[in-house]
Amino acid sequence: MTAGSDSVLGLLPRVFAAPNAALAxxxxxxGADPPPLHASVAHQVIGIWQRDFGDLRLALSHLRRARDLAARADLAEREADVLATLGVALVHAGRTRQGLAAFERGVRRGSGHTRARVLYRRAYAWWVLGQHPQALEDVRRAIPVLRQEDxxxxxxxxxxxxxxxxLALGAVDRADADFTAAEALWDTTGQEHDKADAVESRGLAAFRSGDIPAALRLLDEAERRYAKLGTPTFMLNIRRCEVLMAANLAPEALAEADAAIAVLDGIGGQSxxxxxxxxxAARAARLAGDPHTAIARAALAVRLFAAQRRTWWETHARLVLIEARVAAGRRSGRLVADAAQVAEELAAFGAPAAPEASLLAGRIALGLGWTADAERHLAVAARSRRSGPPLARLTGWAAQALRARAAGSRRGVLEACRRGLDVLDDHRMTLGASELRARATEQGAELAALAQEASRARGGPRRLLVWSERWRATVLSAPPTRPPADPALLTSLTAFRTIAARAEEARMDARPVPALEREQRRLEREIRSRTLHMRGEAPGGGDRFDVDRLLxxxxxxxxxxxxxLDGQVHVLLCGQGRVRRFEAGRLAAAESEAEHVQAALRRLAHPGAEHRLPVVEQMGRRLEELLLGRAAERLGGGPVVVVPPARLHRVPWALLPSLRERVLSVSPSASSxxxxxxTEPPPGGRHVLVRGPGLASGGAEVPDLADRYGRPTVLEHDEARVPRVLEELDGAALAHIAAHGTFRADAPLFSALRMADGPLIVHDFERLDRSPYRIILSSCDxxxxxxxxxxxLLGLVTALLPLGTAGVVASSAPVNDAAVVPLMLALHKGLSAGLSLAEALRDARRALPNDATHQATGWAFTAFGAA
Structure with missing residues (x-):
């Protein structure tokens, strides 16, 4: 070939080095009316770009033109190369038979080096089709020739x-070796798109080995690389969905999948x-609790995979379809048979998902009372408990627990549950972000429930308490991983604070805020993303709970x-050397009543609602019946600590008649x-008082408190800026923060206290080496x-407790700013006299005026912890 031809052929590798430049x-x-050889290369380059980043129909048109031009020029090697590219496009278009025929002709037309490249691309097509043995065979034949040709x-x-x-076959160690070798080669090239693809593949490998933070970090890095090249990549979306689902972020995975489908449809992309x-999307919808959406997406996926002759993929889609139908309430012998068949096919493929299908078949069979069938399927699923990634082992232990329950072995149930939760503990502690640790517990919910059920049946109240604690508030069992000194993260936090403050000012001035809100959301995504990348540092799952130590x-x-248990509230009353159990009401009724109480407290925060006070007090009596039952009569006369489940965190416990006059505190768990x-108080006994902007009362209690404590650190006006506030809070003995509070149900770790320079958020608190020993949040919500x-539970209070805070006083409802002032002054009077937070809050409530607004304010505040 001529030098000019070599130059034109150089366009091909540039498609994956600088895609848009190569296209242009x-x-x-x-446009310059080139000879057939040059035109063939140009059409092939355009075809590759359209195949991977654009309209697949245009890709096929250009690639067929490239093939015809190569044949007209009678260049066998050129024709073979184009046929391989065309074969990949045809497979992606769902025309599997035509695609494989193009590969077959390409293998015959090419020789040596060219044939090796054709084999590599056919191996890729086999992988797309889920034909993994054929893929390994073709790539095994290609690699020695490619290496020999340097x-x-x-x-x-x-x-x-x-x-x-x-990786698709579960051979993680072999995959790691190949990824390492490939990465060393990529470092010597300028193939930027291929390099991004390598980073993406390393993210997939990290995920398959169970390292979710590393997987998220690598996939985000790959996305940034692709963005610089201006190329969409749908494989990255698919892989990130997998990782998000493993991190129990299924709603986000569903949103990502649906958005990518819309983009793909818009450009006429790969089928x-x-x-x-x-x-x-089907898997994500099922995990997000939307089985009907899951059924629709999975059924369509099954049809597409079948038409594309992709049996491996079709079988995985059938598994999700069966799971979704079961989640929608369907149970039948046909579903047992379908799940069993899917399990057999997945096992034949060597697919890691095979145990999940066996577990599903066993579950359905158990629901139908088919114990022999259930045992057969569950026994197969239980084999995975001994090896593999943590979540695969968890599947095995779940199957083993169900086997033991079906066999009537309470001891077997508890042992399987213990082993399974230990596996999940180890996995959970590899996650540095509090959010991921919290969400990971969902994967152990079934095991925890099975153990509680077995304990209730025959183990007595003490054992039920142990298992109630085993999987409750586990995020608080060890301090969160402290965010690294990441300049980009710190810059994002500062920028977020500035934008949020500007948006708040614009709202107050009735100015437009859409642009500011968009930028705020972007920064929130960036901060959250960097936080999710953190890997856990603490080994194990923290100290095991000891009933005798508690008593x-x-x-x-x-x-x-x-x-x-099964929607019923059981009260475990611990004290005087024993644990007693009482039954109370239904959880759903208690949740509903608690929401009504919250609405009533919001109304009482404003003058003119005095007539509602008797109604609210009656609600408190109903809540007591639902939550405490007969245990309310057995509380004695001493202090009470309430440990509610997460779904009852909004109950104003001081409103319950039997708790109203008591020294009362609330804790997420007995262990916490x-x-x-x-927890020992820090040396030095520093007191920090913070007054944020915009309070109706102006934070009027702060000057009086400054006089009470002699020489405290007082931060107000321009000094109440987030960096300075965090600096002073770190290691303080007592902190009082009078500031507007906002709760973000959509993003609880962005719940905030308003400071002079913007919001002080939960992510900021997690940067403290040690949070204040006692902290009083004189704010709403x-x-x-x-x-x-x-x-x-995720929010301000639970961020503080693992960081060294022994006690918090905070409000679970909007409060009247003016009514907060006397409550806070009375509270600090008690603390100065040596009382605990719970004692001082009880006395402060007694000291309030007897009107509805002040009473509601007192009920809204709760003492958390034990200081």
């Missing part, structure tokens, strides 16, 4: 593909990718732990109360929390 050059070349780019591609196939995105520390205090009780995972 190919279009310019075609073809760095294609060798790296082939190694990356082989690693990806190994194969659409089917894979539909499968991801010894309680003294004359009674601890009331509420466990929920013990840790708070045993600071005790509001989001219930996530199995029984976890």
């Amino acid at each position: 050059e190919a279009e310019r070349l075609l 073809d760095t780019i294609w060798t790296a591609r082939a190694l990356t593909l082989r690693a990806t196939v190994h 194969t990718r659409k089917a894979e995105l539909l499968l991801a 010894a520390r309680l003294g004359d205090t009674q601890l009331v732990e509420l466990a929920v 109360w013990l840790r708070a009780r045993e 600071t005790a509001r929390l989001a219930s996530v995972g199995a029984d976890e």
Whole structure:
């Protein structure tokens, strides 16, 4: 070939180095009426770009033209190369038979180096089709030739593909070796798109090995690289959906999959990718509790995969379809048979999802009372408990627990549940972000419920307490991983604060805020993304709960732990050396009543609602019946600690008649109360008083408190800026923050206290080395929390407790700013006299005026912890 031909052929590798520039050059070349060889290359370049980043119909048109031009020029090697590119496009278009025929002709027409490249691309097509043995065979034949030809780019591609196939078969170690070898080769090239693809593949490998933070970090890095190239990538969307679902972020995965499908449809993109995105969307919808959407997406995916002759993928889609139908309430012998068949096919493929299908068949059979069939399927699923990634082992232990329950072995149930939750504990502690730790507990909810059920049946109240604690508020069992000194994260936090403050000012001035809100949401996504990348540092799952230790520390205090079994509230009354169990009402009724109480408290925060006070008090009596039952009569006369489930976190416990005049505190778990009780105050005894802007009362209690404490650190006006506030809060003995509080149900870790320079958010508090020993949040909604995972809470209070705070006073409802001032002054009077937070809050409520607004304010505040 001539030098000019070599130059034109150089366009092909540039499609994956600088895709848009290569496209423009190919279009310019075609405009110059080139000879057939050059025109064939240009059409092939355009076809590749359209195949991977644009309209698949245009891709096929250009690639067929490229093939015909190569044949007209009678260039066999050129024709073979184009046929391979065309074969990939035909497979992605769902024309599998035509695509494989193009590969077959390409293998015959090419030789040596060219044939090796054709084999690599056919191996890729086999992988797309789910034909993994054929893919490994073709790539095995291609790699030695590519290496012999010193073809760095294609060798790296082939190694990356082989690693990806190994991952699909669960061979993580082999995949790691190939990814490492490929990465070393990519570092010597300028193939930027291929490099981004390698980073994406490493993210997939991290996910398959169970490292979710690393997977999220690598996929985000790959996305940034693709964005610089200006190329969409739907495979990245599919892989991120997988990771998001494993992180229990199914609603986000569903949104990502649906958005990608819309983009793909808009450009007429690859049919194969659409089917894979539909499968991801179906799985995400099922996990998000939307079985009907899952059924629709999965059924369409099954049809597309079948038409594309992609049996491996079709079988996975059938599994999700059966799961969704079961989630929608369907049970039948046909579903058992379908699930069993899917399990057999997945096992034949060597697919890691095979145990899930066996577990599903066993579950359906159990629901139908088919114990022999259930045992057969569950026994197969239980084999996965001994090896593999954590979530695969968890599947095995769930199957083993169900086997034991069906066999009537309470001991077997508890052992399987213990082993399964231990596996999940280890996995959970690899996650650095509080949000991911909390959400991961959802995967252990079934095991925890099975263990509680077995304990209630024969284990007695003490064992039920142990299992109630085993999977409750586990995020508080160890401090969160402290965010790294990441300049980009710090810059994003500062920018977020500035934008949020500007948006708030614009709202107050009735100016437009859409642009500011868009930028705020972008910064929130960036902050959250960087936080989710953190890897956990603490080994294990924290200290194991000890009933005797709890009873010894309680003294004359009674601890009331509420466990929920099958929707029924069970009261575990701990004190005086024993644990007693009482049945109360239905959880759903208690939740509904608590919401009515919250609405009533909001009305009482404003003058003129005095007539509602008797109604609210009556609600308190109903709540007591539903939540405490007969246990209310057995509380004795000492202090009470209430440990509610996450779904009851908004109950104003001081409103309940039997608790109204008591020293009362609330804790997310008995374990966290013990840790708070045993937390020592920091040396130095520093007091910090913070007054934020915009309070109706002006934070009027702060000057009086400054006089009471002598020489406290007072931060107000321009000094009440987030960096300075955090600096002073770190390691303080007592902090009082008078500031507007906002709760974000959609993003609880962005719940905030308003400072002079913008919001002080939960992510900021997590940067503290040690949060204040005692902290009083004189603000609305600071005790509001989001219930996530199995029984976890996210918000300001739960961010503080693992960081060294022994006690918090905060409000679970909007309050009247003016009425807060006397409550806070009375509270601090008690603290100055040596009382605990709970004692001082009880006395402060007694000291309030007897009108409705002040009474509601007192009920809205709760003491958390044990200080």
